[in-house]
Amino acid sequence: MDLRIFTEPQQGATYDTLLTVAKATEDLGFDAFFRSDHYVKMGSGDGLPGPTDAWITLAGLARETRRIRLGTLMTAGTFRLPGVLAIQVAQVDQMSGGRIELGLGAGWFEEEHTAYGIPFPKEKLARLEEQLEIVTGLWATEPGQTYGFHGTYYDLTNSPALPKPAQSKVPVLIGGHGAVRTPRLAARYADEFNMPFASLEDSERQFGRVRAAAQEAGRDPGDLVYSNALIACVGKDDREIARRAAAIGRDPDELRTNGLAGSPAEVVDKIGRYTEIGSRRVYLQILDLSDLDHLELISSQVQSQLS
Template sequence: MDLRIFTEPQQGATYDTLLTVAKATEDLGFDAFFRSDHYLRMGSVDGLPGPTDAWITLAGLARETKRIRLGTLMTAGTFRLPGVLAIQVAQVDQMSGGRVELGLGAGWFEEEHKAYGIPFPKEKFARLEEQLAIVTGLWATEVGKTFSYEGTHYQLTDSPALPKPAQAKVPVLIGGHGASRTPRLAARYADEFNMPFGSLEDSERQFGRVRAAA
C-alpha cells in the first residue's frame, strides 16, 4: 500500500512548517508529500501567516528531500496559463530528480479569485481540457518540433516545448464528481483518479464510470 501525506497550508502554515512535515514524511517512511493549491483560508481559521504558493513550495522541497514524491491535489486550472504551468512542473521535476506528480483540476473556490484579482471564468471545464492537452502535449513534443493546439483561450505554435521533465511521463491526477466529462478526461489523460468528499456508494459508482471510460 502506498501511504501519502496531504496538507492544506491555506489553513495556516509557513514554508518552514511544510518543510518540517515533508522531512518527517520522508523520515517516517511515507511515500509522498502532497499539498493543496489555494490562496485563501476556508472556514473559521485565520489562515495566518497567509498563503504559500504550491509550486514554489514544491520547488523548495524538491531540494530539501531525497526520496518522497511531491505533488498537488489539485493545482487550480484557473491560476496559471498552461504553457507556464508546463515549464513550472517540468523544472520542479528536474529539481527533484523526477519525483513530481501533477494533480490538475478546474478550480472552484471563487472567493480566493476575488481576493487576489484572479479571473474566474464561468466555463472552467473546457479550459481544464485544453490545459491538459497543452501541458501534456508540450512535455511529449520532441525538441525541435512544434506543438499546436487551437482552443477557446490559447493558440500555441512554434513552441520549443522546453524544458522537459526528468521523468519520461509525469503522473497526472484528475478528480471530480462529473458523470460523463470527468471520466472521459480521466481516461484520456490521467494516471490516477481522485474522488473527493464522496460516500462509499458514490465513489464506487464514479470509479466504475472511469474504468468504463478507460
C-alpha cells in the same frame, strides 16, 4: 496500499512548517507529500501567516527531500496559463530528480479569485480540457520539434516545448465527483483518478464510471491508479481521538463516518474496505501540522499493517 500525506496550507502554514512535515513524511516511510493549491483559507481560523504558493513550495521541497513523491491536489487551472504551468512543473521535476506529480483541476473557489484579482471564468471545465491537452502535449513533443495548439481558449504557435521533465512521463492526476465530463477527461489524460472526500459507495460508483469511460476510449481501465483523499484523525484511545478532533474543530463521530478516524485498528479496517472497491492509494488529509506524533502513530500502527 500507498499512504500519502496531504496538507492544506491555506489554513495557515509557513514554508518551514511544510518542510518539517515533508521531512517527517519522508523519515516515517510515507509514499508522498502533497499539498492543496489555494490562496484563501476556508472555514474557521485566521489563516495566518497567509498563503504559500503551491509550486514555489514544491520547488523548495524538491531540493530538501530525497525520496518522497511531491505534488498537488489539485493545481487550479484558473491560476496559471497552461504553457507556463508546463514549464514550472518540468523545472520542479528536474529539481527533484523526477519525483513530481501534477494534479490538475478546473478551479472552483471563487472567493480566492476575487481576493487576488484572478479571473474566474464560467467555462472552467472546457478550459481544463484544453489545458490538459497543452501541458501533456508540450511534454510529449520530441526535442528539436515544435508544438502548436489552436483551441477556443488558448493558442500556441511554434512553441519549442521546453524544458522537459526529468521523468519520461510526469504522472497526471484528475479527480472529482462529476458523472460525465470528469470520467471522460480522466480516461483521456490521467494516470491516476482521485476521488476526494467520498464514501465507499460514491467512490465505487465513480471508479466504475471512470473504468467505463476508459474502456469506451479504447484504453485499459487497469492502466489508471484509483485513489481516495480522506481526512485522518487517528488516536491510541478515545481520549486521544477526541483531542485530535477538537484541534481541527471536528466531531469524532462525524470523522469516523466521513473520514479515516478512530483507533489504528478501525482505520486499517476502513482502508481495507476502500481497497476492496479498487482504491490503491489514500491521501491522508492532515490539518493539524504541528502534531507530528499523529504521523508517527499512523506510520507505526496503520501503515505498517498495510504492506
